Amino acid sequence: MRSYKLDKDALVRRNQMLTAAFHQRPLQHMVRHYMLRSMSKFPYTPLPKPMNRILFIKPDHIGDMLLATPAIRAVKQADTATEIHVLAGPWAANILANYKEIDRVLTINFPGFDRNEEKTSMLAPYQYLIHVSRNLRRLNYSAAIILRPDHWWGAMLAHASGIRRRIGYNVKDVSPFLSESIPLQNEHVIQQNMRLVDTWADSAAPMDIHYTFEPSDEDRDYAASYLQHVGISKKRLLCVHPGSGSWTKLWEDEKWAAVADTLTEQFDFAVIFTGTMAEQSTVTSIKSHMRYPAFSAAGDLSLGQLAALYQHASAVLGADSGPMHLAAAVDAPTVSLFGPADPVEFKPWGDSDRQMVLTSHIGCRPCRILDWGDDPPEYHPCVRNIPVSDVLDAARRVMR
Template identity: 40%
Template structure:
């Protein structure tokens, strides 16, 4: 019944948007304005938003006169709000990405409302930067935008003017760049230069001077001077199935501090994760600094200062890559080919439970929404041994921090 309702509602959207689509087709035949208006849509949370940042510099370089607007969820706005390539930032509480319940009709009510607002802004190009986000494709269609770029995936494809074939198991940033390149071609401009690689299109997020000064104060109060190597562990993540064992973090932290006695450890997380940080910190000597009340920029300043960052598959690890800091990260249900580090391969080590856990053949399954009572049946991350983490951390510290 729910599937049939969606089909009916999407058909209603298609019919309602036909007059605008016809007008948009005529507009696409007109000469491109001197300052083309470009809309980028990305509904995701912190990590995915960090992996979107390379397209902003690329667009600004290829279309320096463009007026670039980015529409993001309020939960990730801080990642791109300061980016110099963006002229306007719009926030939208995208359906399906809010961590609250919603009615079956709410996505369509919001779709109509936001499309009406966008129609008044007369965009020349819109790019749906999430490959499976049908709502974003429908939004571009209802807004009457003449060039609408996305992947040819149902049910989004009928709403697009430029639908790219979707090739699975590519990196998330690769997809962002491929769509952006197609958007440039839709405008009659040259495509992005290949290859789509981190050295050509790096992640970008720059902490401010004030954020770096805040960090310096925090470190000084903890007795950490500018010559001390800082190790950061960010153990939390949005999906419980991706968590490692608290006791394993404790043992690995102690092993590293014993190996590098002049280093200091910082544990980071959200306010909701403070209890987990305390549990990990209890057995670590010397006691680590706990920071769970930080802005994104303050966290980035810490990650930039760090010699090494360890964690599971989470947004802050991508933020660390944007700071040029080596990382060690644990993967289980998510695919590192898609969500792994977008940075120099020799500076980042991914440890997958598939390598260390032959009893978990289903990974990467891509599923994160396990109920609490199901988690014990999916221990793919929890079974990664401490030794693997410690060896990877030592490899990076010896290579980049112990010359």
């Protein structure tokens, strides 16, 4: 699509109009709404004698899954006899292996959440739901908690599985399938999730919420040997995670290079860029703009090893992404660059002086739109407008 240069005010007005249009329900969603209302009245047979076993349904990726763990752990800690299961996508299941409070992790390919998903028929999600519900019935759950506010498919799955207590948010298309619902509030998702489980766990003040991730001893040993292998085990470490699941969240390579060079020059850091295998080209590009040497661990580390590496860092800088939540969970200081997502809901959890968030001042953020299709990226500069000087100032403030 061809782009035209717009002044700042015109760009904000344009994006606000497009955002309003994007959040309007299209005709197919309106049709689905009426269909779901009818399906919610279908009399699925409830489980006759459920066990003391709770199913948490969470289709999201790593960062959102980490933010769900305080609520999951709180239920187990309130009653250790309660069996805790989590239904997750294979893209996030591995992160749960380190939590002893979770008794079992079940994985399914949630429709609409696989980033490499191929288009299928309109009936495929419903056919898959019936298949999964038959398997879940055998596990005889006493309750299901749908952690994602708009996840109507998960709420419908709990209903079709005969689970008597189905708890989630009072959101259109979701609430008809629930036995209990709570209002969705504009607050951090960890606090939202804690409200979902207050039947089992007492309400906790933010300072009393336990948000942690414990790497295994093997992961810690690997991280230590990795630093020794590349010859920087005795240097101060700066980690940078420039990638994210959406181009709308990305900062320019040249700016990351400038930040890494400046902090290396001022503090004699060893800089390690982290990322997935697919983000190796981004890291290579950033390094090509740098004056000082840097290291790349992109594609080299498991999630546990990455967490253990972050424990060595004086600071972790990066785009709004799952690894930034992982860094906060191991108590590493972070600076996260936010654009379309709302940091009130999704910022890394912790003291704001230690887990800092930066945004630009453009008037159309947060739009909460992560995929603008073929709309030109220059029309969505919410992250790119963050100055290098702001990132440097924040990094100096959080460094340990």
